[in-house]
Amino acid sequence: MMNLILRRLAALPIILLVVYSITVVLAFAIPGNPVENPEKRPKPEVVEQMKKQYNIDSFPNFYISYLDSATGFEYLRDRLSGQIARERQLAIDEGLPPPIRPIFDFGPSLKYDDKTVNEIIADSLPVSVTLGASAILIALIIGTISGVVGAVKPNSIADLSTLSIAMIGISLPSFVTGTIMLLVFSIWLGWFPVAQWGTLRSIALPAFALSLPFAAYIARLTRMGMIEALGADYIRTARAKGNPERVVLIKHALKNAFLPVLSYLGPATAFAMTGSFVIERVFTVPGMGEHFVSAVQNSDYFLIIGVVLVFSTMLIVFNLAVDILYRWIDPRIG
Amino acid sequence: MYRLLVPIVLLLILIGVSVLSDKPTTRADLVFINSSDVNTLDPQRMSWMHDLRTARLIFEGLVRNDVLSHDFDIEPAVAESWTISDDAQTYTFIIREDAKWSNGEPVTAEDFRYSWRRAMLPDLVSDYAAMFMNIKGAQAFYDWRTEQLDAFSDREFDSPTDRQQQAYALWDETKSKFDELVGMRSPDPNTLIIELEKPIPYFLELCGFGVFMPVYEPLVSQYERPDPETARLIRRPGWTRGGVLVSNGPFTLERWRMKRDMRLEKNPHYWDRDSIAIDSIDIPSINDPNAGVLAYQTGAVDWIADVTASYRGEMVAQKLQYLAEHADQVEQLRAQGLDQFAIDRQLPPNPRAHTHAVSSFGTYFYNFNCKPFLSDGQPNPFADARVRRAFAMCIDKRAVANQVRRLGEPTARTLIPPGSIGGYTSPKGLPNIGDAEDSAARDAIIAESRRLLDEAGFPEDFVVTLSFNKDAGHDLIAQTIAKSWQKHLGIQTRLDQKEIKIFRDDLKDKQYMTARAGWFGDYGDPTTFLDINYSTDGNNDRAYNNPHYDDLLDRASVELDPEKRMELLSEAERIIVEVDVPLVPVFHYATIYMFDPHKVTGLSTHPRTKQNAFLIDMLGDGKGPDQPRPMHAPASESEDDES
Secondary structure: OHHHHHHHHHHHHHHHHHHHHHHHHHHHHOOOOOOOOOOOOOOHHHHHHHHHHOOOOOHHHHHHHHHHHHOOHHHHHHHHOOHHHHHHHHHHHOOOOOOOOOOOOOOEOOOOOOOEHHHHHHHHHHHHHHHHHHHHHHHHHHHHHHHHHHHHOOOOHHHHHHHHHHHHHHHOOHHHHHHHHHHHHHHHOOOOOOOOOOOHHHHHHHHHHHHHHHHHHHHHHHHHHHHHHHOOHHHHHHHHOOOOHHHHHHHHHHHHHHHHHHHHHHHHHHHHHOOOHHHHHHHOOOOOHHHHHHHHHOOOHHHHHHHHHHHHHHHHHHHHHHHHHHHHHOOOOO | OHHHHHHHHHHHHHHHHHHHOOOOOOOOOEEEEOOOOOOOOOHHHOOOHHHHHHHHHHOOOOEEEOOOEOOOOEEEOOEEEEEEOOOOOEEEEEEOOOOEOOOOOEOOHHHHHHHHHHHHOHHHOOOOHHHHOOEOOHHHHHHHHHHHHHHHHHOOOOOHHHHHHHHHHHHHHHHHHHHHHOOEEOOOOOEEEEEEOOOOOOHHHHHOOHHHOOOOHHHHHHHEEEOOOOOOEEEOOOOOOOOOOOOOOOEEEEEEEOOOEEEEEEOOOOOOHHHOOOOEEEEEOOOOHHHHHHHHHOOOOOEEOOOOOOOHHHHHHHHHHHHHHOHHHHHHHHHOOOOHHHHHHHOOOOHHHHEEEEEEEEEEEEEEOOOOEOOOOOEOHHHOHHHHHHHHHOOOHHHHHHHHHOOOOOEOOOOOOOOOOOOOOOOOOOOOHHHOOOHHHHHHHHHHHHHHHHHHOOOOOOEEEEEEEOOOOHHHHHHHHHHHHHHHHOOEEEEEEEOHHHHHHHHHOOOOOEEEEEEEOOOOOOHHHHHHHOOOOOOOOOOOOOHHHHHHHHHHHHOOOHHHHHHHHHHHHHHHHHHHOOEEEEEEEEEEEEEOOOOEEOOOOOOOOOOOHHHOEEOOOOOOOOOOOOOEOOOOHHHOOOO
16 A cells, blocks of 8 residues: 555656646647737737746746746755845845745746736635535435435336436536526525625535536446446345345445445546636636636636646545545455 | 545545635625726736726825816825926925825835836836836936846856846946936925926826826835846735735725635725725626626625626616606706716616616727738728728718617717817717718718719729627627628628737738727827827827828927817817728727615716726715715815916
8 A cells, every 4th residue: 555655656746747848838839928918919028028037938948947946946945045034034124024935836827917826726726625525525425325226226217317317417518507506596596695605505506516417427337336236146145144225235235336436536526626617607616717718818827837737736646545545445456 | 334434524524624714704895896807906017997996996196086076187195285397397296294005104205206116117017118208217217227138138247146246236226227317306205206208288197097106115125126147127926915915095905815806994094094985895706797797686796897798788778768767857867967876866776777888988999901002912992091981981880889789888980088088179070871860961971982982993893801809799890880881882891700819910910901999098188099090109000190190299299288289189189080080980988887876876977987996985884974976066276286
């Protein structure tokens, strides 16, 4: 087990470097450039100046300097040279809060240049994590229950209806389901607030909307796993021993049927937690999904790379977490 | 078995932690949706209307516009008074004693020198640096710094340390160069003397513009230091965070979460704090147009500053219907001189009355490419002013405004929205088929247009291209215009829809025949619109070049008599909209607000569309006077500080 964790952690920086390199290349391949904004037309010399300032006039310079600050080397240098201590002292002398110097500095946002990418991610990631975790939780509960129900009596009305609801959940785009829910539950019934974030009530509706496709997928995985497990010899043995059906279903069958769900949970959680652009738009959730789209539209290189790196890290970490859980739940897997 | 519950428990812990760490705050006295997310709170780097709107809440300049007055009078702000020299080139501002930063420190003349110097630095790439170049020596200072920076990048250095030291030395030299070159002096902390290169009749207007608002040097200077490599001042983000930003306006920044919300609290050190009737403001970031309207309907929002929902046309139609139901009363109230919001307040409450179409300081127009040859080398028929006039007259502007836009916007005959600038008389403009009184008048305009085309020898079978970008309904407007030209002039047309980035490049390169455009004024002077037609102006997308027009603007810029100056400018606009017609104004923009007139007061109906949201009073909340704040006539003589 330790071996696995160490191996994965060792691979993390290499994977991130590859992801980083590909992202920088793709970001630079976007037509247009971040310092020219569509409505105001800056003068050519202004554009030149900004390109110089942010190192985006040269690909190698940008590649190296971003790597330098994002990996923490720049912080380390400034720390050792005493630069950071000097700045702190200067602020304290003036009676002002000292400047924030993050160790891993993802740079400024080019579109919102009062904000650093670190701040933007710090503001939006917790929101996305809450939304994503709630959605996965709902999906797990709904998906597992309906999967088990369906598997107990395959092709029954209960099974067929959960299956068709699952199909609808997978195939209906979330801007349709989300908008309908908003209309019915928030506007007509007035149960949930509109365009607010922070309370459990405000989280419920977007989390439910986001959970639908995941729930549908989990239901199908559970159902398949359960049907397979219920036909296995050890279930017949369990029944023969006189175990109540509830114990047979949950303790013996579900335990095995759940494993495919678990391995799906890793990437699903990472996806759900890094935000869904559509759900965030429809329910006005201030999460990270928005940045994946708008950063590209604005050619905001620093932000694009920042969110991609955060997403990749989460994907790797959650996959690792799932692998650990997997081995712990089912020790047969070595 | 219990192990299966572990993922669920982990998720629950995660949710619990993040929900608990994110405490909801109480609702602010005023909640409004800005037209878009604020890009920056650094006044010197602002250029967006919604940024400037927020800046006026947090910062305060030397003077400000009284947005509730009919003439948008200049009134004292940080400066309690000012004098202007006889040659109109020296302004002396007296800064009020009780002007304070939000940490209690006094606002001084030095603060303005520091802030305006920031805008004059090429390092900072301020969008509005050009406005500061009216100040004596500013251009020389800008050029000097640019030269030094260029020279620095070519220089050889012994070591990186040497390079860094030289970069800092250059920065020190720059600061003393500013003192030496630029005509901004402060003999004492409360006196600011500004010398101009030439008389600028609208200089006070500029002093009230957001870019001219001061920043707090001890804070900001820490985030700006010369880059050891290039010697350029590098601007690091961080000082505009909530709780960090030190400002001098009616409100302070409590919290600013990207794409989420901004929270402002009343500034306890603001000199005029007693006149502020709200204690806190929330500006949630709601970018989905429908979500904004829904949030308003549930009562979570008090004012939407720019409704963009696709059904806003219907909302405006319902409002007009509502006004029509009370036509007699509206007529009566209008005769009493009440503004549109005050009228709404007199009528019985109704959700339909919450929609407000407010005229804006902007115009939608069509550009004509005035170059003699088109980009494909063919002779350009639009190089002939007669052709441009004919095409201009035969656009059915009424149809565009009433059937396509449907926001109750006025059709435009001039570039500058009439009545938006005090003391300025707009020219009449060309007649237009959409405005013709009857079909006879309409036929006469069409006949005249056809005659002009014949006279100019407009080539038969020539296909006119209309270029536009694919967003915001420009396609429907282009179709309407094209139909007008086909029907009335018998011209063949082609619609050319482009991506905004490509469209913009094509305009710059003059790769078009006719193209849609829009312009919003920055400050209250005709030049904010007229300058875009100056032959060498960066925004002259039409390649328009008339030495007589340039000469009129040049003469106006040195004319000291305000009346004569306005006449010169009016004549210049007449040439644009009646004679040369490099562009056809189609309609003047309206902005759609949503607010309950029985609940919110203090918003301006002035066509400059500038709101000082700190003037808002929420009626019946027990804070402030709770009296309606309507538009009022010009300030009385006794309050006149100008000399």
